[in-house]
Amino acid sequence: MRVLHTSDWHLGRILYKEPRAQDHDTVLQEIIAIARTDKPDLIVHSGDLFDHARPSYPDQERALLVLQELETVAPVVVLRGNHDSAYLFRLFATAAGPHSRIHYIDSPRDPKNGGVLRFPGPDDTVLRLAVLPFVHANRHLDMLADPDRWQSAYTERIGAMERELADELFRDFDPHREIAMFAAHLHLNGSNLARSERKAHIADYYATDTAHIPEVSYAAFGHIHKPQPLPGKVTGCYAGSPIQLDFGELGETKSVVLVDAEPGRPAQITLRELSGGRQLRRFHGTLDELRSQATLIGRDLCHITIRTDAPDLTLSEQVRTIIPDATVLEVITDCPGQKLPILSPDPETAGTEPSMPALFDDYLSAHGSKTVTADAVSRVFADIWSCLEEERPFLMPEEHTLTQPLSANPSLPTEENL
Ligand SMILES: [Mn+2]
Structure with a gap:
């Protein structure tokens, strides 16, 4: 089965007052063309569809039109990133209806109840996909816990979620017929940050451990904007942002990932470079x-x-x-x-x-x-x-150039008798 993996579009991004909409439009058409040519069986967007939680109507329309184009090629799974609104994702899911091929994953799911999706492929193969959107520390952790332990508590909490997902992912798994994948919007310890992901606290508090990733054929990660293979032993990638979002990403070549996976064999990874969008x-x-x-x-x-x-x-x-x-x-x-x-x-x-x-x-x-x-x-x-300290009135040097000729010439009206 073939999967197309993209991430971190950040629709609505503005750089120094310059909206990036035209860059997005170019690169998203490029991604649609890749999807049509390479014909994946599944398309995964691993989060940060939007740049902020309340995107403009034109940006919402832009997202929906592109996702609907992609949906004509294959089912689409979109994870919520740390920049996305869970509420908006739920709204999109409601508007799309229960039979839509676009799956919006707005929050972490019970592994037994929607946390592992199944997609049938050719020749009786089935792709199992475990999904883990961004998890806010303050919503899923006891904030009364010792602040010094937040980071390790977060790492452990995510690790536990990943273990539970892995249990369900591999329950009654048939390695001759089935393929397991994992999609997440998380910061992994040891990955290469671009800077535009969102300041240091992400790295400090939100780091998670590569050792906790389920042992899948391919792990589709979002959050880091520099396209790169995942650190650690599991095969996977940060697909990265499709355009250079800010100067932390200067000189980066952007891409989407094509994954070819067969049951019982390691996945083949091909990068499709993107050239759309201004450098x-x-x-x-x-x-x-x-x-x-x-x-x-x-x-x-x-x-x-x-x-x-x-x-x-x-x-x-x-x-x-x-x-x-x-x-x-x-x-x-x-x-x-x-x-x-x-x-x-x-x-x-x-x-x-x-x-x-x-x-x-x-x-x-x-x-x-x-x-x-x-x-x-x-x-x-x-x-x-x-002047302020001595409570004297202050005149700008330029004002002297006006008042001096006035006081020097007695025939002109002075300040007092004006
Ligand atoms: Mn991002």
Whole structure:
């Protein structure tokens, strides 16, 4: 039997205010074409269909239209990932009705009651698929337990669920006729994180143990966005996201997994590379260097840092003219005058609380200024601060350029008699 495994679409993802809908549309058509050509007997989506729990109507429609296209090829199983809403999954299942070939797995199921699905294949073969969507620690664990034990408690809890699923998966199993697979949305200890999966707590609290995975022909995992084989001894893959979702996935080639499994034989795994969706690119250099790479950059989604000697307010505009086909997400200026040098702390004031201007200078050292030099910004801030402390009115330096000629010329109305 042949299975097509995809994952982590994250429909609705926005990168630096740039919606990824057009990238999704391209790559999802590519996945539909692969399904039609390779004719799997089952399609597994291992979670994170959406980027957030309340996706927009257009993104919901996008998901449903693609899943319905896939359903014309083979039954589709969709697991809820940590970004998906269980409620929305239940709603989709209700709307699809009891006879739909799309199976939405919104929450962990009793192994004896829906936790193991059966799909008949050619020549009397049967594929048994155990399903484990994302499990929230706080919904399935006793939160009053010692916080230091949360992680190991989570790992153990998932391990117990996996053992129960394995028991049912292999109960009265006929190895001459049946194939066992497992689909889950989990973080496995030892896998290679991309960064866009969702911050560190996932890795810390939600790590699970590869040793607990049922010994199946193939394990279809979701959650990690970098396509990769599973760590540990069970054959399986993180299918990964179909597009580069953020700069943690820079340079990654994306794919879906085709799995060919026969009873009693190890599964054959083939990756089908995906080329749809714009690539991400980071550029750091001068405008001239950017010019020389313009053709190479093409339509990429770019984060641009331009090195200049002096602040230049037209940089953004120039960048957009040099690479008109690219989507420019952000232009950063790398200009020596726009950052303050980092000073070593004054030993006399060590231990005392730093002043507000000193803290602001620290900020300028780290982040720089946007338009004028950091030095000028620092001086203006220090002036404002001393005026506030001494309860004096404050005039911006630019205002002096107006008031000085006024006071110097007695024939003009002064501030008082205006
Ligand atoms: Mn994900």
